[in-house]
Amino acid sequence: MTAPALPVVCAALGDATRWEILTRLGEDPMSASALAKVLPVSRQAIGKHLEVLREVGLVESEQRGREVVHVAVGARLGALARELDRIGRSWETRLLRIKELAERPQPDAAD
Amino acid sequence: MTAPALPVVCAALGDATRWEILTRLGEDPMSASALAKVLPVSRQAIGKHLEVLREVGLVESEQRGREVVHVAVGARLGALARELDRIGRSWETRLLRIKELAERPQPDAAD
DNA sequence: CAGCTCTGCAACTGAAGGGTTGCACGTTGC
DNA sequence: GCAACGTGCAACCCTTCAGTTGCAGAGCTG
Numbered sequence: 392m393t394a395p396a397l398p399v400v401c402a403a404l405g406d407a408t409r410w411e412i413l414t415r416l417g418e419d420p421m422s423a424s425a426l427a428k429v430l431p432v433s434r435q436a437i438g439k440h441l442e443v444l445r446e447v448g449l450v451e452s453e454q455r456g457r458e459v460v461h462v463a464v465g466a467r468l469g470a471l472a473r474e475l476d477r478i479g480r481s482w483e484t485r486l487l488r489i490k491e492l493a494e495r496p497q498p499d500a501a502d
Numbered sequence: 503m504t505a506p507a508l509p510v511v512c513a514a515l516g517d518a519t520r521w522e523i524l525t526r527l528g529e530d531p532m533s534a535s536a537l538a539k540v541l542p543v544s545r546q547a548i549g550k551h552l553e554v555l556r557e558v559g560l561v562e563s564e565q566r567g568r569e570v571v572h573v574a575v576g577a578r579l580g581a582l583a584r585e586l587d588r589i590g591r592s593w594e595t596r597l598l599r600i601k602e603l604a605e606r607p608q609p610d611a612a613d
Numbered sequence: 614c615a616g617c618t619c620t621g622c623a624a625c626t627g628a629a630g631g632g633t634t635g636c637a638c639g640t641t642g643c
Numbered sequence: 644g645c646a647a648c649g650t651g652c653a654a655c656c657c658t659t660c661a662g663t664t665g666c667a668g669a670g671c672t673g
Contacts, residue, residue, distance in 0.1 A: 396518075397515070397521060398515065398516055398517060398518045398520075398521050399516075401512045401513075401515035401516040402512075402513070402515075402516030402517070403516075404508070404509065404512035404513075404516070405509055405510075405512040405513030405514075405515070405516035406509060406513070406660095406661080407507075407509045408661080408662095409509075410508060410509050417589070417592065417593035417596060417597075418596060419596075419600070420597075420600065422619070422620090423619080423620075424618080424619055424620080432661085432662070432663095433662070433663060433664085434619085434620085435620095435621090435622095435662080435663075435664085436661065436662050436663075438620080438621075439660090439661075439662085440661085456619095456670065456671070457618070457619050457620075457669065457670035457671055458618085458619055458620080458670090458671095459619080459620070462597060463593045463597075464593070465589070465590035465591060465592070465593030465594035465595075465597065466590065466594065467590070468586050468587070468589060468590030468593065469586075469587055469590040469591065469594075471583075471586055472582075472583040472584070472585075472586040472587035472590060473583070473587075474583075475579050475580075475582055475583040475586070476579070476580055476583035476584075476587075478528070478576070478579060479576035479577065479578070479579030479580040479583060480576060480580065481528065481576070482528035482574045482575070482576030482579065483576035483577065483580075484576075485528060485529060485530075486528075486531075486573060486574075486576065489530070489531065517630095517631080519631080519632095533649070533650090534649080534650075535648080535649055535650080543631085543632070543633090544632070544633060544634085545649085545650085546632080546633075546634085546650095546651090546652090547631065547632050547633075549650080549651075549652095550630090550631075550632085551631085567640065567641070567649095568639070568640035568641060568648070568649055568650075569640090569648085569649055569650080570649080570650070
């Protein structure tokens with residue numbers, strides 16, 4: 392299973408700087424140094440973020456001579472979205488069933 | 503603006519214990535004390551998690567006499583899922599355009 | 614070849630946050 | 644009314660992590 396656990400992916404997305412990086416990489420693939428020039432953090436910090444993002448599949452990197460070009464992987468985000476949507480729907484379904492039970496005209500249930 | 507920023511919601515989902523809590527609350531609404539009995543953390547810790555989850559709209563709470571019953575809000579998760587899906591699609595679209603440009607037989611384009 | 618750029622790794626700092634214990638207060642129930 | 648349960652708040656540890664600086668190596672470029 393290449394897909395990491397849900398909390399891990401969400402944690403990767405739970406940082407403003409990483410979203411900044413992802414947004415840039417979603418608009419235009421570029422290197423860590425290029426990112427460091429437009430973001431208010433050091434190149435090394437960006438490197439760490441990129442590693443986190445790569446580990447959860449949100450970023451893919453390609454060596455290009457002496458530089459490494461990174462790109463945001465929309466498909467991974469889509470996969471996460473589908474997972475979350477599925478879970479959200481299940482919650483709603485369960486809640487609906489509970490409400491139905493509660494509104495049953497017979498509170499007599501001996502359970 | 504009731505919807506918190508994306509990184510904040512994702513950060514709320516970026517913790518295994520909170521997912522545990524959400525899963526339980528998605529299956530069956532219950533109080534913090536009830537959660538503390540089935541989870542390996544203290545009631546106070548769970549209270550903090552519930553506050554975080556409530557602030558991003560993933561949990562709703564209802565006072566019920568001396569206890570407070572919490573429930574997971576599937577709709578919020580669904581809303582997040584839609585947002586992520588939209589962003590993911592935009593990344594894919596941009597990437598596709600870039601690839602098309604790269605494969606054009608004439609890199610002559612002056613912007 | 615020399616110099617510049619891009620990259621990765623290591624050590625360090627400071628703040629954020631998950632977890633705990635202790636305490637005080639309102640609510641239920643015998 | 645008193646005990647028990649459920650809750651909220653505050654103080655406190657300790658780990659995690661975002662960010663920094665410094666250094667050494669690999670790859671372009673002139």
